[in-house]
Amino acid sequence: MTAIPTAAAIDWARVRADFPLLQRTVHGKPLIYLDSANTAQKPAAVIDAVDDFYRLHNANVSRAVHTLGAEATESYEGARRKLATFLNVRADELVLCSGTTFAINLVAYSWALPRLKPGDAIVLTRMEHHANIVPWQIIAERTGAVIRVAELDDRGDIDLDALYALLTPEVKLLGVAHVSNVLGTVNPVRDICREARRRGIVTVIDGSQAAPHRALDVAAIGCDFYAITGHKMVGPTGTGALWARREHLQSMPPFLGGGEMIREVSFAGTVYNDPPHRFEAGTPNIAGFVGLGAAVDYLSSVGMAAIEAREKELLAHATEALSSIDGVRILGRAREKAAVVSFVVDGAHAHDLATLLDLEGVAVRSGQHCAHPLMRAFGVAATCRASFAFYNTHAEIDTFAAALVKVRRLLG
Numbered sequence: 001m002t003a004i005p006t007a008a009a010i011d012w013a014r015v016r017a018d019f020p021l022l023q024r025t026v027h028g029k030p031l032i033y034l035d036s037a038n039t040a041q042k043p044a045a046v047i048d049a050v051d052d053f054y055r056l057h058n059a060n061v062s063r064a065v066h067t068l069g070a071e072a073t074e075s076y077e078g079a080r081r082k083l084a085t086f087l088n089v090r091a092d093e094l095v096l097c098s099g100t101t102f103a104i105n106l107v108a109y110s111w112a113l114p115r116l117k118p119g120d121a122i123v124l125t126r127m128e129h130h131a132n133i134v135p136w137q138i139i140a141e142r143t144g145a146v147i148r149v150a151e152l153d154d155r156g157d158i159d160l161d162a163l164y165a166l167l168t169p170e171v172k173l174l175g176v177a178h179v180s181n182v183l184g185t186v187n188p189v190r191d192i193c194r195e196a197r198r199r200g201i202v203t204v205i206d207g208s209q210a211a212p213h214r215a216l217d218v219a220a221i222g223c224d225f226y227a228i229t230g231h232k233m234v235g236p237t238g239t240g241a242l243w244a245r246r247e248h249l250q251s252m253p254p255f256l257g258g259g260e261m262i263r264e265v266s267f268a269g270t271v272y273n274d275p276p277h278r279f280e281a282g283t284p285n286i287a288g289f290v291g292l293g294a295a296v297d298y299l300s301s302v303g304m305a306a307i308e309a310r311e312k313e314l315l316a317h318a319t320e321a322l323s324s325i326d327g328v329r330i331l332g333r334a335r336e337k338a339a340v341v342s343f344v345v346d347g348a349h350a351h352d353l354a355t356l357l358d359l360e361g362v363a364v365r366s367g368q369h370c371a372h373p374l375m376r377a378f379g380v381a382a383t384c385r386a387s388f389a390f391y392n393t394h395a396e397i398d399t400f401a402a403a404l405v406k407v408r409r410l411l412g
Helices: 012-016 044-057 067-087 100-112 134-143 160-166 189-198 246-251 286-302 304-323 350-359 372-378 394-410
Strands: 094-097 121-125 146-150 171-177 202-206 225-229 240-244 262-266 269-272 328-331 340-345 365-367 383-387
Touching (some): 067 240, 100 240, 160 189, 350 383
Parallel strands (some): 171 202
Antiparallel strands (some): 094 240, 225 240, 328 340
């Protein structure tokens, strides 16, 4: 039996060298990139795969019998198969799309809009990204359904008892982030989905912040829909996927109409293609999905268990370092947490902090992180967010902490 690699068993300096952008400088100082929750950097293998497609294989998919068309189609469908294996789902249940935002909108318009009615309810959590809030607000306005909100405790965990109490018979859909993009909270989505399923409630899981950082078994989670974003998992922008149970996909009408999503078209009517192609109208981001396939290969070669272990080490180091700085307050101390640290500094605005940190070569995100309701719950206008990936180092965290001390002094 092959041993599962641990963080200590991998040469992380060699892994880091796979990412060309991490070698650059900013304002004359080595770049310390701590914004991977926003978008991950790309290894050379992904960049090369995209370049190779355009140089040697560029053609449209599913529309030509010539060699280039066949190669493009195989590469595109090959990416679907790789991603399906990565998630432990069936390839014919995986809709390729531009990312989680599109995926959740697809569920909203194609599954929820035809089904919800006045008196129905949608339950969301306080920590959701706007991509898992705004589409449901639009659907609620159009159907007469209402939205209920599951609150968090002081640590940033979902109050599960309160959540389950909200799951009354009129609730038809529950939307939950697998991992919070602000707090790093890892939600017990398997338990949550089990409770929802017992009540006949459909579940939509936002997996954007989970897929890059931990091994996933979507089939075991037991949800109805699971959405991911490719650019957060070291793949190209404009890529992602929606997994859905086959029975849902077969019952859902198309979200967009056009080429590829049809079997036969006449002015008398149209016969739609089978899922998942029914939901993939038009020319897709072929090169992007070739790159996403390469990203899946890359993550798998490093090993998701090793990545998770490495990032837990980095999180512990960063949490200890920031906790030792006077005036710094970390938001979110969940029992299980991904490598994200959102923080505020007494007397300093988050944008000022991020601007001054950038002058030190440190890239952190500042603002409300597409999570306005969560910011309000914590009583802050904005935070800085340092988010770590397996290509970061302990030395970078030390430099970041030293820069934060320096910046805090400058701000008084």
